[in-house]
Amino acid sequence: MATTKTKKKPIKKVSKTTRKISKAMANPSSGIANNKSKIAPYKPKKNEKYMSAAMKKHFIAVLLLWKEHLKEEMKKTFDHLKTKGETYADPVDRASQEEEFAFELRTRDRERKLTNKIAISIEKIKQDDYGWCDSCGDEIGIKRLEARPTATHCIHCKTLDEIKEKQLSG
Numbered sequence: 001m002a003t004t005k006t007k008k009k010p011i012k013k014v015s016k017t018t019r020k021i022s023k024a025m026a027n028p029s030s031g032i033a034n035n036k037s038k039i040a041p042y043k044p045k046k047n048e049k050y051m052s053a054a055m056k057k058h059f060i061a062v063l064l065l066w067k068e069h070l071k072e073e074m075k076k077t078f079d080h081l082k083t084k085g086e087t088y089a090d091p092v093d094r095a096s097q098e099e100e101f102a103f104e105l106r107t108r109d110r111e112r113k114l115t116n117k118i119a120i121s122i123e124k125i126k127q128d129d130y131g132w133c134d135s136c137g138d139e140i141g142i143k144r145l146e147a148r149p150t151a152t153h154c155i156h157c158k159t160l161d162e163i164k165e166k167q168l169s170g
């Protein structure tokens with residue numbers, strides 16, 4: 001097999017975007033689901049095959065950058081938890097602190113799950129399995145993937161699932 005794709009395009013530096021993350025710290029959840037990477041949306045060429053090599057490369061870059069953001073955020077959440085755990089001694093402070101703690105733990109949990117999803121998506125790209133709906137096998141579509149790079153279902157199946165879920169939960 002001729003896999004001579006050693007010429008890697010350098011992935012854009014994260015420095016600028018990491019600065020943006022510190023701003024998001026006031027509301028830790030805001031930055032997570034947000035995939036405002038510096039990578040411009042992919043513009044397919046005319047007649048370009050869905051999930052072409054270039055397309056896959058693009059989404060790998062997007063996912064890797066996102067993972068990088070997330071790693072930064074997780075580190076911050078962790079540091080935050082650690083330093084705060086040592087400060088307040090006042091019981092009133094402690095009560096509100098515990099609330100914050102719970103919140104940050106949930107954030108951390110979400111971050112961890114998301115990191116897993118990103119890793120799975122990257123793996124799927126490598127396996128040539130990315131971008132196709134897990135339920136019906138249709139294209140998930142570039143647009144949807146740009147908005148949700150970890151999407152595993154097309155919008156139709158996703159909507160259907162949500163309706164079913166709602167019906168089940170009454």
Ligand SMILES: [Zn+2]
Pocket residue numbers: 133134135136137138153154155156157158
């Ligand atoms: Zn589907």
